Amino acid sequence: MSQATNAPARSWSVDWTNTLFLGGYHLLLIILLPIYLIQSDVSASLVWSTAGLWTLCLLAITMGYHRLYAHVTYKTHPVIEAFLAFWGTVATQGSIFSWAHDHRIHHRHVDTDLDPYSAPKGFWHSHVLWMLKKRPDINPRIIKDLWKRPELQFQHKHFASLMVGANAIAFAGVWAITGDAFGAFVIGVLLRLFLVHHCTWFINSLAHMWGSQPYSTEHTAVNNFILSILTFGEGYHNYHHTFAGDYRNGVRWWQFDPAKIVIWTLSKIGLAHDLKKVNNLTIKRRLVAADRHLMMERIEELRHRIDVDAWSLKVEEAAASLTENLNGLKTASDKLQRMKNETIEQMRTVRDEKVQEMRVARDVKMQELRTARDEKMAEMRTARDETIQQMRDARDETLEQMRARRDEELEVLNRRIAELKQTVAEEMDAWKEMVHLVLETPESRLAAIPVRA
Ligand SMILES: [Zn+2]
Ligand SMILES: [Zn+2]
Numbered sequence: 001m002s003q004a005t006n007a008p009a010r011s012w013s014v015d016w017t018n019t020l021f022l023g024g025y026h027l028l029l030i031i032l033l034p035i036y037l038i039q040s041d042v043s044a045s046l047v048w049s050t051a052g053l054w055t056l057c058l059l060a061i062t063m064g065y066h067r068l069y070a071h072v073t074y075k076t077h078p079v080i081e082a083f084l085a086f087w088g089t090v091a092t093q094g095s096i097f098s099w100a101h102d103h104r105i106h107h108r109h110v111d112t113d114l115d116p117y118s119a120p121k122g123f124w125h126s127h128v129l130w131m132l133k134k135r136p137d138i139n140p141r142i143i144k145d146l147w148k149r150p151e152l153q154f155q156h157k158h159f160a161s162l163m164v165g166a167n168a169i170a171f172a173g174v175w176a177i178t179g180d181a182f183g184a185f186v187i188g189v190l191l192r193l194f195l196v197h198h199c200t201w202f203i204n205s206l207a208h209m210w211g212s213q214p215y216s217t218e219h220t221a222v223n224n225f226i227l228s229i230l231t232f233g234e235g236y237h238n239y240h241h242t243f244a245g246d247y248r249n250g251v252r253w254w255q256f257d258p259a260k261i262v263i264w265t266l267s268k269i270g271l272a273h274d275l276k277k278v279n280n281l282t283i284k285r286r287l288v289a290a291d292r293h294l295m296m297e298r299i300e301e302l303r304h305r306i307d308v309d310a311w312s313l314k315v316e317e318a319a320a321s322l323t324e325n326l327n328g329l330k331t332a333s334d335k336l337q338r339m340k341n342e343t344i345e346q347m348r349t350v351r352d353e354k355v356q357e358m359r360v361a362r363d364v365k366m367q368e369l370r371t372a373r374d375e376k377m378a379e380m381r382t383a384r385d386e387t388i389q390q391m392r393d394a395r396d397e398t399l400e401q402m403r404a405r406r407d408e409e410l411e412v413l414n415r416r417i418a419e420l421k422q423t424v425a426e427e428m429d430a431w432k433e434m435v436h437l438v439l440e441t442p443e444s445r446l447a448a449i450p451v452r453a
Helices: 016-039 044-070 078-090 096-108 123-132 140-147 150-157 159-178 181-204 225-231 237-242 258-268 280-301 308-371 373-440 443-448
Strands: none
Touching: 016 123, 016 181, 044 078, 044 096, 044 159, 044 181, 044 225, 044 258, 078 150, 078 159, 096 140, 096 150, 123 181, 140 150, 150 159, 159 181, 181 225, 280 308, 280 373, 308 373
8 A cells, every 4th residue: 555545644652751640640639639638637837838839849940940941041150050950850840951942942933833832733732732742852952052061961861860859858848847748748749740730831821822912913922910920920921932031021010020030139149140131122112013013903904994094104104203213212322331331441441551551661760760870860760750740641631531522422322312212202102092092992983083194
């Protein structure tokens, strides 16, 4: 029989290790939880210690596996890394290598067939079923930066034993606190594993389905406040897929993202550094582009009721002007920052050079002085002092001139930035009104509104 007449072979095979482990502990939980609840009262200490484990595991996944290893959005002290790696291991989500590997592929090929937890394939696929299928081996090139680190190699190589050991320590801890071994196993291990797993998995499933898309509609990722609570800040997934290099997921100060607060606090006490952050104006520009896209869609939808050309023109013009001013503001602010850094750096260099010249000149003079000491010492000393004074004057003058020039430039730049800020603020208000008008006015009323571009 020729190949062509055969039904297409199933393109995947079952990952029996994952399937038996995940299926096994869910089954065990379903059996043991009712038995435990019938037999004993759940003590407050059991609830709190399990909640503590749940918090540590999820924070380690968010701050460690996700933002530190998969996206490298900051760097941290080895002690913090060890802490995150330990609790990430207790969370039982595979090694740092395999997690970061799959996650980087998820971002690179989001929503396509190459995406391991592609959301368009449905809730259950992206939530859990993808783990029951055999995955291709890790491609070290995708995690090149992590692959060369021996301690991460070790965690990967011995993950199964480390995972069992770390969970045994967590179990022993809960047992010691509560004095209840059965409870520590059913609630502290099995139920906690269940809660940690499903909360993380919601980011692959629900955070690509249920929520808002203020930053981009180019991928399925959404922002969802409830999911942020369940995952210590991972719910702002629409922002995250738009700007994956940012150490924050909830960028607004009021958004619930404890992981960003912990990372920021660590940086303030010297335990984290190189925090990567997307510029505020870049984020604003992205928001304007997303709004523009939505408005154009609605205008197109209402094509038979309203004057499409006039409305499109009006939106396009406002968007173009706002974007241009945001760009101008970004360029000016960047320049201001650069000047502030550079000028101080340059001034320092110039000063150092002058000082060096002075030193050489002084040494030459000293040498001459020494040679002619017997004859004209006093005279030479005066000459030396004069030279030094001249040099000092020259140095001060140069610094003075540079300072004056810089101050002048800074003043011009600051004035320009103030103007642009004012314009952007006004245009932003008008823009928000227009977004509200186009997206939220009922069709019939929108048709009655006269448009002027
Ligand atoms: Zn995602
Ligand atoms: Zn990510």
